[in-house]
Amino acid sequence: MTAMTKVKGLATAASFAATLLVGGVTYASADEVKLTMVGPDWPPMRIMKKFFDEQYKPASGNKVTLDIDFIPWPDFYTRVNASLTSGEQKYNFAVSDSQWLGAFIEGGYFRKINDLIDADPELKATMDSMHPAIVNAYSTYPNSTPNYYGFPQFPDVLVTYARKDVICDEGEQAAFKAKYNEKLPCTGEELDNMDWNTFAHVGEFFQRKKGDKLAGQVLDDDFYGIAYQAGKGYDFSTSSVHSFVWQHGGGIWDETKAPTGHAEGVVNSAKSIEGMDHFMSMLKWMPPVVKTGTMDIFVSDQLFREGKVAMNVDWIGLGEASLDPKTSKVADKLVFGMAPGLRGADGKINRTSQIGGQPFVLTTWTTDAQIKEAVGFVKWWLSPEIQHQFAAAGGQSAITSVYTDPKYVTYRPWNRAWANSLDWQKDMWHVPQFFEMLTQQQDQYDLAITGKQDAKTTMNNVAKFQEDLLKNAGLIQ
Amino acid sequence: MTAASHSLPAPLFTAVVAHNWKLAIAVAVVVSAISIAVLPAALSFWVVGVTATLVAAAFTVNAYRRHYFGALLVAPAIAVLFVMNIFPLLWSLGLSFFAYQANQQTIRFIGLGNYARILTNDLAANATWSALINTAMFVVFTVSAQMIVGFLLAILFSKQFPLRKYLLILVLTPMMLSVVASGVFFTYYYDPTFGILSYVINSIAGDQFILMSTKVGAVTGIVFADAWMWSPFVMLLVLAGLVSVPKYLYEAAAIDRVSRWRQFWMITFPYIRGLLMLALLFRTIEAFKLADLVILLTKGGNDTLTISYHLIRIANEQNKTSEGAAISYLMLFMVIVLTNLYLYLANRRTLGA
Structure with a gap:
């Protein structure tokens, strides 16, 4: 190996590294947008994925895919915690127990969404259409202050x-x-x-x-x-x-x-x-x-x-x-x-x-292009039509117009207790x-x-x- | 090989040849330092990687030309060992001198602060000490149970009897099961409503029996489960020793009318002592790290929290990374002291015998 071959080798390696980096950037700005999410492996998450694959048509006309990593419940916190704290920046959305919010917000992993809500009247209307106990528990940090982070995935009482x-x-x-x-x-x-x-x-x-x-x-x-x-x-x-x-x-x-x-x-x-x-x-x-x-x-x-x-x-x-x-x-x-x-x-x-229950939260490294699609996805997920379907498949909804609909109590036998219970819900720290x-x-x-x-x-x-x-x-x- | 290796003179430091590893290191250090200082992290990561590869290549060429084939053959293993074991070990040692949490962006040097905290702080130290005492208790109980049961099983299986082969496979099965599977199995076994243990005792004594509701019961439950799983391991090692004893020694002893007891101490025991020591060593180290069964059976309730489970809670759940590192080093220190003590005792007895 001479000095020349050494330099050549270096150049090849450098260009390889550059390709990898540039490749990452061009990928995100293309019309194909991939959203990655981590959630527990149970029916409410599987239903979300199924509905997305079958029904979601992004308003932007882009091709949007949702990739969900399903993690068994007993490992869920450990795996989410490890992924976020290790800095691998793998997920755009994380399902989070409400009490985890502070730990992951202070760590700089969860993205505040006040700017998104202010910039998008539809999203604001969606947030306003939710029961306040759910918004406080799933979205605010510090608890019950107007600093918003999450959207309900599966609300529970x-x-x-x-x-x-x-x-x-x-x-x-x-x-x-x-x-x-x-x-x-x-x-x-x-x-x-x-x-x-x-x-x-x-x-x-x-x-x-x-x-x-x-x-x-x-x-x-x-x-x-x-x-x-x-x-x-x-x-x-x-x-x-x-x-x-x-x-x-x-x-x-x-x-x-x-x-x-x-x-x-x-x-x-x-x-x-x-x-x-x-x-x-x-x-x-x-x-x-x-x-x-x-x-x-x-x-x-x-x-x-x-x-x-x-x-x-x-x-x-x-x-x-x-x-x-x-x-x-x-x-x-x-x-x-x-x-x-x-x-x-x-x-x-x-x-x-x-x-009980869990919100899903945007992460801070999600790019602007992804955020645009993510907001579209969230609005679709929390739209009354999809929330009705979700409830009919065994989920619960925090959207007032959905759970006050007379149809709602017919989906599952416990739904009759849902609306009245919501007023009484509080969260831990x-x-x-x-x-x-x-x-x-x-x-x-x-x-x-x-x-x-x-x-x-x-x-x-x-x-x-x-x-x-x-x-x-x-x-x- | 050694003769050949002297034949190649070391190159001049400034000579640009492939086996000049000294120059490669110098270039790598300078280039890496500059790239870390100038380039963004995403790029400098790759530059450092490339320079490290360069140094490794120079070493390889150097070793090849000097016919250091032995070194070349073990090099990959050592590289993997360094990357996967030694480097993280040293890194966590360093980390234990800082105040650092994995989910926070700040880091601060505090010297021996973490060690002082886990050993003397009135809130943190109690948990450490009680976990250590519990661990010691589990080490004593589980290891003795496994050694005794394993030894007796080995004696049994060293004899020939019908169906021996099949029974041996059956006895070895627990060792091959995953700990989680065994743990879940024992959870049901001990369960007061669904479990067979309570069912049997209730129908004999007529009274409600709940094994896991007291410390004695909980410890017994964990020790039994652990012994069930790992006694076969001890048995396997001891059995290997037993079958290696030459038959003629026993025949000679029988002619001399040596008692069975004396036969055991004079003939059998010297053959299996080394393996017994090995089994003891392995099982002690493993018992010291006991956490899985405790998590599955009691979640640390009834005062059964072990130091390993405590460590998991501190480092993984609460993200107190550097405090966790300090506890790990405390454990490592204890295991090293313990194993050396064993080896010392074993060697002394060998010399004495």
Whole structure:
């Protein structure tokens, strides 16, 4: 190899590198636009992809393709987190749990969309047509401020799943009435009107041993009245506990009050502890797996589908499997209502609840050409026509005109609970420290759930940790 | 080969020939430095890559001309090892002296701050220490269980009996399953509603039995699952030792009327000691890294959080990259101390025997 060949080799390599770089640029400015998205591998995402491939006609006349990486739920956060933080800049859209917003916005990955909304009256109209609780939870950072980021992919709330064959049985109805002097809820409307007291009674009433009778039949296994999430993984007790805390008038650390708001005195206020105690008081009526600290949304759903519990409070997102006779022993026996709430002195039920579901968010490296097409895609996705189709295929819609349409409740049995639940939804913190707060809180709640410490100690520990963490982060003065 | 290698004189530093690796390094360093300073990152990345290739090419030509064929043959392996292992290892060591989070754009040198935090900070250190204590507990329990069961199985399978071959395959199966599959299997096995364990105990004792609701139960559950999976590995190693013992030694011992117990200690044990030590070493290192089963079975509940799972939570979930690096180095340090201790003990006993 001489000096000349060395130089030639260098030149070849350099031109190769240049081709790669230039190639990337010309590709993006051509009439073919590719949008890449990462989302969980479950029906709502598959439906989105299917509708896009079959129906989407971009107004610009460009050829737009949507590539979705489907990731199984248990790996979803890890994979999205790894992709974003590694700087590979692979995705134009990421589906994100609402509480991840702050972490990924502060990291510089999620793109603010206020300029897009201001520049496009149609997009603005779309954003305005959504329920404000959904916009606040899925789109704003800091939470509930007019700084917008995301669009709803699959909005979700907690509802009550119940078994008609058990709760509507005449014998059980009469026995329940005799024991508690109140009617055992049977229809959807009666479930809507159910408070935690009645729910606890259902728990106590339906706890049966193997060999006991249930709705006239002898049980071949233990049976339980109620279930709701109270597990150690991810946010599987937080979602329940927050609801109880809010309903009792307590609170979680409020990021809209930063930096003057505190965690100490709020998270461990008397009312918050009362909420935590209330949450713990019903665990004894649940299937025994709750004592191991692994009663998460999937376990309680499975227990319900296997016919081991009378009522389960869970996300709508898991509902499809309970309707399918192949995966559910109770598929033909279902009735749905709103999640229970706390009845006040005035007789009205407070149902403030932790919101579920996911927005999808634009990333900062998306090019102008891609953004133009992305906005077109979002407007199409959130258009009433597509949202109706999405809901008919098992999705949920946050667009007011869609979910208030009389047709909406006919799509799925739980849809009757949807519109009324939306007003009560609130979200946890969106700050970048959310995962530390969530992990520590989940650990503490687990200690309470498995009977190792009381509610007061638990809430004090959570408050102390959050106060310290947020002080160090400059979010509390 | 060594004779041939001396025959080629080293080229002058300034000579532009293909095997002048010293010049190649100098050119590569200068060109890379300039390109990093002047060009945008997307271009300088490629320039640095090209110069690195150039240096590698010069090394290769040099080695080829000097007939360093051994070096040439291992070079790809070493290159891969460096890129995939050694470089990230050193990089993370460096990272552990900074305050850095993967999802934030700032980085700040804090010296031993991360190490001080994980070992002494009143919020962070408690978690580290309790995770380390739990890990130590799991190491002791899982490794002893595997060594005992594996050893007994090996003794059993060193004898000839009907269906031995098929039973051996059956016993080896757990080791070949994916940990996640076994973990999910054991989740159901221990489940108080669907699981067979609670079903059997409930029908005998008549009382509700929930294995995973106490620390003792949770630890037992994890240790049992781990032993179920990895005892066959110990068995396989010990079995290899057992079948290598020459038969005539036992025959001679039988003629001398040596007791079975003495036969074992004088003949069998010396043959399998090395392999036992190896099994112990492998299983200890693996047990130290236990996280998968804990995640699947308890999520760290009932005080079963191990240091590996703690590390996953810190580094992957909470994005505290540099703090995670510090914990990793703490673990690495412990594993190295532990393995050296083992090797020292093993060698001392060999010398003593």
